[in-house]
Amino acid sequence: MSESAQLPRLRAKKRLGQNFLMNEGAIATIVNSALGSPAPRLLEIGPGPGVLTERLLTDGRPLWAVDLDPEACALLRQRFAAVAQFHLLEGDAVRMPFPEGGPWSVVGNLPYNAATPILARLLTEGIPWDRMVLMFQLEVAQKLMGEPGTKAYGPLSVLAQLCARLTRLVKLGPGSFRPAPKVESAVVQFEPRAEAPSLAERKALLTVLHRSFAHRRKTLANNWQGSLAAEALSSAGLAPALRAEVITPPVWLSATRHLLIQHPEVFPS
Structure with missing residues (x-):
């Protein structure tokens, strides 16, 4: 089993769908994939205590972090106050305006109760991204990659597969998170298709x-x-x-x- 990250003290809130990633192997996989994009800017959704944020910032690229939790935002401001390339946006990633510019390398351990609408925004609102590396419940990841004729296949499968090339990077059990969720999870990498629909x-x-x-x-x-x-x-x-x-x-x-x-x-x- 991979080592666990040392998380700064932050209380996970069930109503916000928070489950903080602790698995060091998964953290490294996500960060390496996100930083493998040539995009000039990073956009992190749901940073929570900043475990991914800390590692992403070592790259030196400007990073915008979006989080709805005031307690998490206070912690992030404290942790990264001296980091010039860190920018924090407090609000709901389902509906708040994202910063202009880009293209982005988008990364996030998405809150389970908002993952699908956040992804729908990223796929349908013209937000420029070069790569996305996102955590989902395993069931959602399976729907994204569902093949015709299977139970998992549906509208989300069609939209995602027409817009991007999808790769499942890692599958994670409940023990990789604090608190442990009741479901398995998976990280999916998205790379845009040149022939994607308008x-x-x-x-x-x-x-x-x-x-x-x-x-x-x-x-x-x-x-x-x-x-x-x-x-x-x-x-x-x-x-x-x-x-x-x-x-x-x-x-x-x-x-x-x-x-x-x-x-x-x-x-x-």
């Missing part, structure tokens, strides 16, 4: 996906009943008799692009 296409894609996956065991025709004719689905390359879970990401993107042009009425204005 921001407008990503938002339209989510509209199509959420409607198509509304009832997983139903066909596309049943999920879209009353709002889009079977002929329109067919013209977009989506056979109405299929279930959403068997359709590959490239086909979803091609179909969404077709619907944007031929059937814009299905998208909210």
Whole structure:
């Protein structure tokens, strides 16, 4: 077992989904991956007591840290007051404005109760990133990397795989954290695809996906009943008799692009 990091004293708050990483091997893996990006700036989400922050700052690049917990922010200000390249933003990473500039190397042991909406922001709001190295519950990581025809495959799989190349760097048990969560976790590395859909296409894609996956065991025709004719689905390359879970990401993107042009009425204005 890897050694455990010595954490500064900070009380983990269940309501904020805090579980502080202690596994030195995982910490090194995350930091090395994040710093392997040539991005000129670092963005850390959910730094907590600053275990990752401390190691990231040794690189010398400017680092912006975002945390919602006032107690954690007070500790971070105290720890890194003398570090010129450290910048702290106190607020909710789900909705607060991120700093302008970039591109970023984004890193974070994301709070479990906010990981998915934070990732959705990073994938759909035009925040420029060169690499992301993020911790998720194992179940979420499996969804991100889910393959067509499997239970894990869904809207999050399609969006993430069209936008990025995904690599699972490490899987962690509960003992790697303080306090120990009841679930396993995994770190996923994201690298942007040059052929990724535009921001407008990503938002339209989510509209199509959420409607198509509304009832997983139903066909596309049943999920879209009353709002889009079977002929329109067919013209977009989506056979109405299929279930959403068997359709590959490239086909979803091609179909969404077709619907944007031929059937814009299905998208909210």
